[in-house]
Amino acid sequence: MISFIIRRMGQLVLLLLGISFIVFMSMHIAPGDPATIIGGPTAKESDLEAIREDLGLNKPVFVQYVDYLKGILQGDFGYSYQNSQPVGEAIATRLPNTIKLAVSSMIVAIIIGLIAGMISAMKQNSWLDVTSTTFALVGVSIPNFWLGAMLILVFAVNLQWLPVSGLSEPFYTMDGMKQLVLPSITLGTASAAIIARMSRSSMLEVVKSDYIRTAKAKGVKHKTVIWVHALRNALIPVITVVGINFGALLGGTIITEQVFAINGIGRLMIDAIAARDFPMVQATVLLVASIFVIINLIVDIIYVKVDPRISYE
Amino acid sequence: MSTDLAIETNSSNSEKKKDGFIVETVKKLVQNKLAVIGLVIIFIQVVLAISAPFIVSYGPYEQDPTATYLGVGSEGHFLGTDNYGRDMWSRIVYGSRISLIVGVSTVAIGLLGGITLGLLAGYFKKLDAIIMRIVDLLFAFPGILLAMLIIAMLGTSLVNVVIAISIWSIPGCARIVRGSVLSVKKQEYVMALRSVGAGNTRILLKHILPNCTAPIIVFATTRMATAILSTASLSYLGLGAQPPTPEWGAMIAAGQNFMWDAPHMAVIPGVAIMLTVFAFNVVGDGLRDALDPNMNV
Numbered sequence: 130m131i132s133f134i135i136r137r138m139g140q141l142v143l144l145l146l147g148i149s150f151i152v153f154m155s156m157h158i159a160p161g162d163p164a165t166i167i168g169g170p171t172a173k174e175s176d177l178e179a180i181r182e183d184l185g186l187n188k189p190v191f192v193q194y195v196d197y198l199k200g201i202l203q204g205d206f207g208y209s210y211q212n213s214q215p216v217g218e219a220i221a222t223r224l225p226n227t228i229k230l231a232v233s234s235m236i237v238a239i240i241i242g243l244i245a246g247m248i249s250a251m252k253q254n255s256w257l258d259v260t261s262t263t264f265a266l267v268g269v270s271i272p273n274f275w276l277g278a279m280l281i282l283v284f285a286v287n288l289q290w291l292p293v294s295g296l297s298e299p300f301y302t303m304d305g306m307k308q309l310v311l312p313s314i315t316l317g318t319a320s321a322a323i324i325a326r327m328s329r330s331s332m333l334e335v336v337k338s339d340y341i342r343t344a345k346a347k348g349v350k351h352k353t354v355i356w357v358h359a360l361r362n363a364l365i366p367v368i369t370v371v372g373i374n375f376g377a378l379l380g381g382t383i384i385t386e387q388v389f390a391i392n393g394i395g396r397l398m399i400d401a402i403a404a405r406d407f408p409m410v411q412a413t414v415l416l417v418a419s420i421f422v423i424i425n426l427i428v429d430i431i432y433v434k435v436d437p438r439i440s441y442e
Numbered sequence: 443m444s445t446d447l448a449i450e451t452n453s454s455n456s457e458k459k460k461d462g463f464i465v466e467t468v469k470k471l472v473q474n475k476l477a478v479i480g481l482v483i484i485f486i487q488v489v490l491a492i493s494a495p496f497i498v499s500y501g502p503y504e505q506d507p508t509a510t511y512l513g514v515g516s517e518g519h520f521l522g523t524d525n526y527g528r529d530m531w532s533r534i535v536y537g538s539r540i541s542l543i544v545g546v547s548t549v550a551i552g553l554l555g556g557i558t559l560g561l562l563a564g565y566f567k568k569l570d571a572i573i574m575r576i577v578d579l580l581f582a583f584p585g586i587l588l589a590m591l592i593i594a595m596l597g598t599s600l601v602n603v604v605i606a607i608s609i610w611s612i613p614g615c616a617r618i619v620r621g622s623v624l625s626v627k628k629q630e631y632v633m634a635l636r637s638v639g640a641g642n643t644r645i646l647l648k649h650i651l652p653n654c655t656a657p658i659i660v661f662a663t664t665r666m667a668t669a670i671l672s673t674a675s676l677s678y679l680g681l682g683a684q685p686p687t688p689e690w691g692a693m694i695a696a697g698q699n700f701m702w703d704a705p706h707m708a709v710i711p712g713v714a715i716m717l718t719v720f721a722f723n724v725v726g727d728g729l730r731d732a733l734d735p736n737m738n739v
Contacts, residue, residue, distance in 0.1 A: 147579045152591065159595040266476070270720035272671055272691070274678045275712030278698050282705055380585020384675055388698075399679050402594040410594045414587060421584040 134430060141426055148418045149201070153194050156407040166210050166405055201415075207408035211401070216412045219397060224416075226296050227393035230316065230382050233300070233309050235375060237317035242324025243367070249325065250332035251355070261325060268322025273381055277315035277388035284311060294390040316385040320374040327370040332363040365436045372428030376421045383417075470732035477728025483721035491539040500529035502536040502688040511704045522706050524697070526686075530706065533688035534714050540689050541670045541718060544604055548669040549662050551608035556615020557658065561646050563616065564623025573616065580613040586672055593681050600673075600689070603682040607669050618661050622654035656733040664726035667719045674715050690715050 163186060164177040172180075181187050184207075185196055200207065206216035245261040252258055285293040291307050298305035335341065336359055344354050383395030390396075394413050401409035471477050490497065499518070500506075506527035514522045521530035563573040580588060592606035626632065627650060635645050674691030676682035683689035685696060690711040697707030 144579065144582055147575075148582050151579065155591055155595045160597070266724065267716070267720065270667070270671075270716050270723055272674055272678075272694075272712060272715050272719070274675060274691075275694055275708070275715065278694060278701070278708050279712065282701055282708070286701055376584030378585075380587050383586070383590070384679060387679055398590070399681070402590065402681060403598065405594075405597075407594075410591075414583075414591050414594075417587055418583050422582050 130433070133433065137426055137429065141422060144422050145419055146198075148422070149198060149415055150194065152411050152415050152418070153197055154190075156411050157190055157193070159405075159407065161405050163210065163407060166407075197411075206412040209401075209409050210406045211404050211409070216408050219409065220394065220412060220416060223393050223397050226391055227382050227386070227395065229296065229300055229309065230312055230385065230391060230393060231375070231378055233313040234316035234378055234382075234385075235320065235371070237313045238320035238324055238374070238378070239371060241317070241321040243328055245321070245325040246328030246367075247332060249329040250336070253333065262329070265322040265325045265329075268318050268325075271318065273315055273319060274384050274388050276318060277311065277385060280311045280315060281388075296389070296391040296393075312385050312389045312391065315388065316378060316381050319381070320371075320378055323374055324367060324370055328363065328367045331366045332359065335359045335363045338362075361435075365432070368428065368432055368435060372425060372432075375424050375428075379417055379421055467729075467732045471725075471728050474728040474731065476724040477732075480721040480724035480728065483717055484725065487538050487542065487718060487721075490535050491542050494535045494539055498529065498532035498535055500532045502528065502533045503686055504528060504532075511700070513704070514706050514710075521710055522704070524693075524707050525700055525704065528686075530710055533693060534690075534710060536688040537690045537693065537711065537714065538718070540600070540683065540687070541673065541715075544600070544607075544673045545666045545669045545722075548604055548607040548611060548673075549665050551604075552611025552615055552665065552669075553658065553662060555608070555612040557619050557651070557654075559612065559616040560619025560654075561623055561651065564620040565627060565642070565646055565650065570620075574620070577613040577616050580610075586610075586675060589672060589676065590681065593676065598681045598684070600677070600683040600687065603673055603676050606676075607672050610672075611665055611669070614665070615658070615661055618657050619654055622657055623650055626650050626653045660726055660730045660733065663722055663729055667722035667726065670722070671715065671719050 162177075163184065164180040165172065167180055168177050185193055188196070197207070204217055206220070208214065209216055209219060245264065249258045249261040281293055284291045291311055292304075296305075296308050296312065298308055300306060300309060336355075341354060341359055344358050345351075349358070382393060383398060385391070386393040386395040387399060394417065398410065398413040398417075400406075401413065471481075506523065508527065509516075509519065509523050510525055510527040512519050512523040512527075514520070516522055519529050519531065521534065523529055524533070559573050559577070563570045563577075583591065589603070589606040589610045592609055593602050596602040596605065632645060632649065635649060640649075673682060674689070674694075677689045677691035678695045680695065683692045685692055693711040694708050697704070697709075697711070700707050
């Protein structure tokens with residue numbers, strides 16, 4: 130197990146290097162001269178030269194990349210072209226909101242998805258099953274920015290139960306929780322739908338297996354068979370789906386933040402893309418992709434832990 | 443006479459065998475109610491997109507300052523009008539053109555790249571490691587992030603969205619094709635072909651590729667759904683189609699500002715996106731079940 134984790138960590142480092150290289154290079158070959166973006170269209174050639182010198186843009190690309198990596202390791206992500214704010218600082222103030230949103234949405238997705246999937250599997254072909262499978266089908270087809278807009282329309286504009294936007298209050302206060310409700314449902318619905326589908330089919334498969342029949346034959350109570358014997362094995366594929374979906378969900382925060390005007394990493398990224406603020410784009414993309422691959426590693430490890438049949442050699 | 447008859451029966455038999463696979467797949471597909479609903483939605487949409495100029499009374503950019511914010515069911519504008527008095531029905535119909543064109547072109551480019559890389563990686567061991575490491579690397583960008591990075595590089599426009607989503611489709615397709623190639627190339631008939639001197643190109647294109655068709659079709663169908671959804675998302679974020687283009691995502695973004703007075707401006711394009719994505723998803727599911735329920739796409 131330890132050697133498995135060490136090997137995967139090694140792969141992770143290589144992957145992170147690869148990601149940083151792709152991100153760095155794609156910003157480097159992007160059209161548009163950073164010096165002109167910073168200096169503005171009226172800047173003199175001597176000023177532009179000074180800016181290039183200052184940012185190290187005169188050096189060979191590879192040297193720039195190595196410098197960039199060195200900077201990252203020391204927590205220095207460069208300066209934003211837009212407002213000369215340190216990129217690291219901007220990210221640090223925005224990251225908590227994104228994490229809050231991603232985690233609460235995942236919780237919503239797991240709870241709704243698992244319950245719907247289990248009920249579906251237990252009452253196969255009942256109206257509950259039909260409702261839940263329909264929800265699962267529609268859930269993956271709804272554009273989440275539109276779902277967000279519709280939720281705002283109904284619960285914030287018409288009923289006025291919940292706030293229209295923002296995520297400024299701490300999450301443990303009543304107002305903070307109210308602010309989280311609509312964004313989490315918006316972002317969590319697609320994942321909930323996929324989790325529901327997966328847990329339904331996985332549960333249906335497991336209850337057909339021999340060991341469940343044996344348990345029933347031994348006279349174990351129905352509830353124990355389901356919740357103790359079957360659930361553990363049924364959850365294995367669900368864990369993978371949850372893991373994979375966390376990535377999609379991270380991608381989705383970018384859109385959800387825009388819908389609810391939440392100041393998180395996603396909005397930072399979109400503003401930066403629109404303004405061609407390369408250091409900011411670089412850092413935000415790198416951050417989201419890194420979080421994603423680290424979560425994937427954790428999911429892999431949990432996977433091996435939960436299912437002893439999977440060898441990690 | 444009798445020989446003639448025998449030949450005729452023979453040929454009709456072989457013909458039956460020839461299209462047996464397709465006929466059987468279609469038969470299984472139409473037994474799936476949801477897939478049929480999906481097919482009908484797609485069919486209607488294709489008809490609307492093709493015949494757009496003939497079925498709308500107003501152009502998608504035609505403004506009418508005297509008829510702004512009309513609600514659904516208004517006279518002459520049965521889906522209402524937007525803040526500039528533009529006919530919503532016309533914009534939705536022209537929007538379906540954009541969605542379908544973007545969907546088909548991104549999937550086509552993605553397939554071209556993905557199939558090429560997948561075939562090469564699956565067939566040539568030496569290339570496998572390099573290609574699949576690149577594919578793994580591209581998979582490290584969650585969801586729409588890779589497309590956004592490409593747009594950040596190229597700039598915001600609908601054409602760049604097509605390029606971005608096409609590139610984003612390549613790794614998924616490559617992985618699926620490679621998997622099928624790996625399982626097909628070990629079969630005896632491939633060895634037999636090699637022993638009679640068939641070249642690699644011939645074996646790959648004429649014998650291995652046709653055996654990978656089923657997973658590719660399923661991938662392409664579900665990918666259409668993702669491509670349409672992603673285009674709308676990127677345009678909603680302001681990174682894709684720009685106003686006044688009648689793109690569904692951009693229309694929702696514009697409509698969100700008028701949620702109080704004219705909610706239909708945001709509601710209707712969303713319904714259109716949902717129906718389209720739903721249709722491609724259920725047809726994709728149906729195809730997977732019809733072609734091979736154990737397929738891993």
